[in-house]
Amino acid sequence: MKPENPAPIQWHFAQRVQQLQSSVIREILKITVRPEVISFAGGLPSPATFPVAQMQAAFDAVLSRQGKVALQYGPTDGYGPLREWVADRLSRGGAKILPEQVLMTSGSQQALDLLAKVLVDEGSKVLVETPSYLGALQAFSVYQPQYMSIPTDEDGLIPEAVPAIGQDARLLYALPNFQNPTGRTLSVERRAALVEACARLGVPLIEDDPYGELSYRAAPLPRMISMNPQGVVYMGSFSKVLTPGIRLGYVVAPLPLVQKLEQAKQAADLHTSQLTQMVVYEVIKDGFLDQHIPTIRKLYAEQCQVMDAALTEHFPAGVTWTKPEGGMFTWVTLPKHIDSMKLLDEAIAQNVAFVPGAPFYANVPESNTLRLSFVTVPPEKIREGIARLGALIKTKV
Amino acid sequence: MKPENPAPIQWHFAQRVQQLQSSVIREILKITVRPEVISFAGGLPSPATFPVAQMQAAFDAVLSRQGKVALQYGPTDGYGPLREWVADRLSRGGAKILPEQVLMTSGSQQALDLLAKVLVDEGSKVLVETPSYLGALQAFSVYQPQYMSIPTDEDGLIPEAVPAIGQDARLLYALPNFQNPTGRTLSVERRAALVEACARLGVPLIEDDPYGELSYRAAPLPRMISMNPQGVVYMGSFSKVLTPGIRLGYVVAPLPLVQKLEQAKQAADLHTSQLTQMVVYEVIKDGFLDQHIPTIRKLYAEQCQVMDAALTEHFPAGVTWTKPEGGMFTWVTLPKHIDSMKLLDEAIAQNVAFVPGAPFYANVPESNTLRLSFVTVPPEKIREGIARLGALIKTKV
Structure with missing residues (x-):
């Protein structure tokens, strides 16, 4: 044989x-x-x-109450109550974010992959910081973009450099809070200027924010998505505020984009673990974070x-x-x-x-x-x- | 602002x-x-x-004993003991499968996406059954292949048709057991002939097997990977034998391919939930299945x-x-x-x-x-x- x-x-x-x-x-x-x-x-x-103890109790509670639902296939866009939680939390920034704009992902690394898959053709211009997050470069590079590096200084990337290099770019990727790898913070003035520059160019601004909640000082700086929800794509994660091994993140985007991202996710892994999403919601729903x-x-x-x-x-x-x-x-x-x-x-x-x-x-x-x-x-x-x-x-x- | x-x-x-x-x-x-x-x-x-009860007990056990490990980032290739379990189980077919050949994935849908990402250029020839699994077509289509449809009859796809259309194909995708959508089974003789035809052409044969364990009769038919482990890529899943909502599958491939798949997975979602993998291993390790x-x-x-x-x-x-x-x-x-x-x-x-x-x-x-x-x-x-x-x-x- x-x-x-x-x-x-x-x-x-x-x-x-x-x-x-x-x-x-x-x-x-x-x-x-x-x-x-x-x-x-x-x-x-x-x-x-x-x-650990909170996660353990939540797995127990979800499996006891809704085991058959949690273990069945689920919707591609994610667990409804968790999407609402994300939308509500982001809406605190002043601009209304709808649950329909939220797509749950298998860690925020998946959001990077889906964004490039949906937005980047071979040779497309992609703007990144100097230096930029390695995981993003890895995800984007699979789709063979032409990278344009935005210069930076101690206050993060320099928005004034964007108009000259940003024409026709498919996306600009920035990590404004305590950047990986530099630890730098993009100043408030620069956030506003960057949002403005991207809006003028019509270039989607990707705001990757895994560390935003980990500010050592009083109030964190305003999110860029709150400055222009129709032009900014926000990425969040439970990896740094809860635990990374469960692989749970999210991307928040204007509707035309989030719908395309959802279709791409369906082809990529159908959906992210229902059980994990229900458990995380169980842990955080009453203010644990x-x-x-x-x-x-x-x-x-x-x-x-x-x-x-x-x-x-x-x-x-x-x-x-x-x-x-x-x-x-x-x-x-x-x-x-x-x-x-x-x-x-x-x-x-x-x-x-x-x-x-x-x-x-x-x-x-x-x-x-x-x-x-x-x-x-x-x-x-x-x-x-x-x-x-x-x-x-x-x-x- | x-x-x-x-x-x-x-x-x-x-x-x-x-x-x-x-x-x-x-x-x-x-x-x-x-x-x-x-x-x-x-x-x-x-x-x-x-x-449900077994899953609940396993989450409890894993989080009690190894909570901090289960909740931390894990290796891209997967949880070692589970990869060994998969390799051992597939090795029962006669051909030795190594744990290094096993990549754990976020459901077997992800394996489809990674395979096409790694093997298919725009316009590459991809051979599929007539009809074929819709999820596979969705995953592959993102990479813009040229599909060649292999004719089928009551015994599944017709291997004799492959040489004429298979030259330079990047992969042949088949679902031999109780196919989705037709429910048909590829006969033993045809399995051998298909493996032979693909080996002669040098075309990787993708054996997608989510339902193989769900045979109503006595012994399931031999797996094609056991007939030629250097030419067949096997895909398995825990969705149909345990539960789908946790999103856990695997792909087993010759080393040069599995290494490339691992790199692509790292860029796509870093790794699949450690906790889920440890829990599934806990449930199945003593013969539960x-x-x-x-x-x-x-x-x-x-x-x-x-x-x-x-x-x-x-x-x-x-x-x-x-x-x-x-x-x-x-x-x-x-x-x-x-x-x-x-x-x-x-x-x-x-x-x-x-x-x-x-x-x-x-x-x-x-x-x-x-x-x-x-x-x-x-x-x-x-x-x-x-x-x-x-x-x-x-x-x-």
């Missing part, structure tokens, strides 16, 4: 995936799971913040401060880093002659890890940069790891 | 999604949720078969028999239908002059629903066909619904 001498297949992959590689970060993470490594490389939230999120902010703010102090103590002159006002990351700029990719090899030999900055650039990489996460490493280990890294860098300057 | 008179965006969608529409089936399902409608339109498994699956088979076999008897009693001469040996569907062929899409409107007016056959054809539709599912409708309702439908058809012949 077996074919005689079947020749091994000569795999012919589609052009769109020939350049595709595994994420540098995920490869580094595989190396750095050794317990002796102090790793600032992760993009993982701290498991200390996971509300309002008590829970401040505990995450407090933890991350403390560890951010420890890292900043350690950087000040141990890193030599000529090295600079960002001062995050929320989120999970600090971005370090080394003297120009130090290549952080090469530095990583030496650092790992000394049991400390980070993510080199080059992969975060869509066009011209700045290879003297690196990303540090401070949220999963306890304070004494942050000090130790930064001391080791500082000593290593001092041998180079 | 709001832009002045922002013009509404003129949405420019990517070419690949311009033809994309919501699935006909999902649109029909929206109509037929009214409780007075007897719906044979669903592709849903019977919720009576969902092991060996007791559970026979209860599903028994229920579906009984209802299949009820439907066949009702069709015999109520449908007029000139109408034929398939005799499924497993799975969830019967396929009806009406006299040529009856268009089942038009028939559906009249049927819904009489509170009975089915899925018209035309959307299942990649090239030339046969509009006098329709699909009936018998698994979610109780026996007395099957008889009543088929009687109504038969009376309606009698007015047309």
Whole structure:
């Protein structure tokens, strides 16, 4: 019954995936799971913040009350009450957001994939920050866009640069709050200017906001979707405020776009787990996040401060880093002659890890940069790891 | 802060999604949720078969023992013990399957999307059955293939037709067990001949097998992956043997392909819920499926028999239908002059629903066909619904 001498297949992959590689970060993470490594490389939230008991109680409640519904196929657009919850929460920003504008996704990574699938043809112009979130670049690159990098400074991307390069772009992708990888915050004035620039060009502005709730200061800055709900596409996630392993995010878009995204999602995975959506709704419906999120902010703010102090103590002159006002990351700029990719090899030999900055650039990489996460490493280990890294860098300057 | 008179965006969608529409089936399902409608339109498994208590106990156990791990980001390829379980189970067919060949997916719909994303360029030749699974056509069509329809008869697709049309095809997609939509089974001889034909052409053979375990007879027929593991890509799912709402499937492929699929999955949704994978493993690891699956088979076999008897009693001469040996569907062929899409409107007016056959054809539709599912409708309702439908058809012949 077996074919005689079947020749091994000569795999012919589609052009769109020939350049595709595994994420540098995920490869580094595989190396750095050794317990002796102090790793600032992760993009993982701290498991200390996971509300395990609440999730457990909610799974129990949902399966007891509505098990057969939760375990059956569900609608592609998502679980109705959760979509309403998202719309209500976003509507607090002043502009009315309808539940029909909300599409639940399998993590916000899926929203990135669907957006590019629906908006980007081969060669389409796509505007991104310099540097930009690696997961977005990975998702978009499959659809073979032409990237245009928007210059940035300490206040985030520079909206004044957009009109000159944004004509006919299919989308502009921005992460305004505590950006991954830089930790920078886009100022209020720039938010307004960016919304205005995109509206003038008729270019959809993608506002990716996984960390917005993790502000260390008082009130978070206004969301761009609230400034122009017909021109901004908002992406949110439960990964950083609840737990990432369940893979639950959402995208909020004007109706013509969200309908097309829903069709694309139907072809991509039918729908996101009903059970997961019902359980998350069960956990959050009575205001749990309002008590829970401040505990995450407090933890991350403390560890951010420890890292900043350690950087000040141990890193030599000529090295600079960002001062995050929320989120999970600090971005370090080394003297120009130090290549952080090469530095990583030496650092790992000394049991400390980070993510080199080059992969975060869509066009011209700045290879003297690196990303540090401070949220999963306890304070004494942050000090130790930064001391080791500082000593290593001092041998180079 | 709001832009002045922002013009509404003129949405420019990517070419690949311009033809994309919501699935006909999902649109029909929206109509037929009214409780007075007897719906044979669903592709849903019977919720009576969902092991709610076992799932509940497993969520409790996993979250109690390993909550922080289950709720954290996980590996893209999937939960190790579950990948081993899949590899072991498939290896029973005689050919050794390695856990490294298994990629866990967000339902098997995602495997369809990833396969086309990785293998299909615009205009690539893709071979499908006549008719073929609608969800596969939806997933593939996004990547703009050129479809070649393989002729079929009562024993499934005709392998002898493949060499003439299969040259340079990027994949051949087949659903050999109790096919969706026809309920047909590909004979053993044809499986061997198909594997042979694909191996000679060097064309990857996609074996989609969501219903394989739901055989009403003794032993299921051998899997094609066991005949040539280097040339066959196998797709499995927990949707029909456990529960669909959790969205868990898998694809098993030769290493060069599975590695590319993993990279594409990383860009598409990072990974499938860790928690769900750990819970499913907890439920099935000690042989639960060996007791559970026979209860599903028994229920579906009984209802299949009820439907066949009702069709015999109520449908007029000139109408034929398939005799499924497993799975969830019967396929009806009406006299040529009856268009089942038009028939559906009249049927819904009489509170009975089915899925018209035309959307299942990649090239030339046969509009006098329709699909009936018998698994979610109780026996007395099957008889009543088929009687109504038969009376309606009698007015047309």
